[in-house]
Amino acid sequence: MILKELGLVLRRPKFKTSEDEISRIIIALMQTAEIVNVASKLKVVEDDPKDNMVIETAYDGNADIIVTGDSHLLALRDFKGIKIITVEQMLACLGEKRLKNAPKKENKS
Structure with a gap:
């Protein structure tokens, strides 16, 4: 959920982030982040x-x-x-x- 929200936030005009950059950021985080089961x-x-x-x-x-x-x-x-x-x-x-x-x-x- 947080990665999805991050993708939405990075698409805001003030961040001037391309789709390619967003994809690379999300992929890098998916490879390095700890997945947390939220209770x-x-x-x-x-x-x-x-x-x-x-x-x-x-x-x-x-x-x-x-x-x-x-x-x-x-x-x-x-x-x-x-x-x-x-x-x-x-x-x-x-x-x-x-x-x-x-x-x-x-x-x-």
Whole structure:
């Protein structure tokens, strides 16, 4: 369900994503994502009930983070220990981690 919703969202004009790009993204996610059987029925996002499926999937899949651009989800900031962050925040976290793990340059004096 989430991949189907992602396909619909990526078709919005503001994303300027071609059908080929959408297909490649969906295929890549299908090959790498963990499929979660969702059992929970949560009512967390009242303004956009379709967003609840993201929360339910993350919750049932024991996710640590939801990365999204959705304003309703971002307004929550956190759900039962699951951080809800923007793509920019995630990229910043990955950049910090990369810097921490990068080999130190030797001082050549």
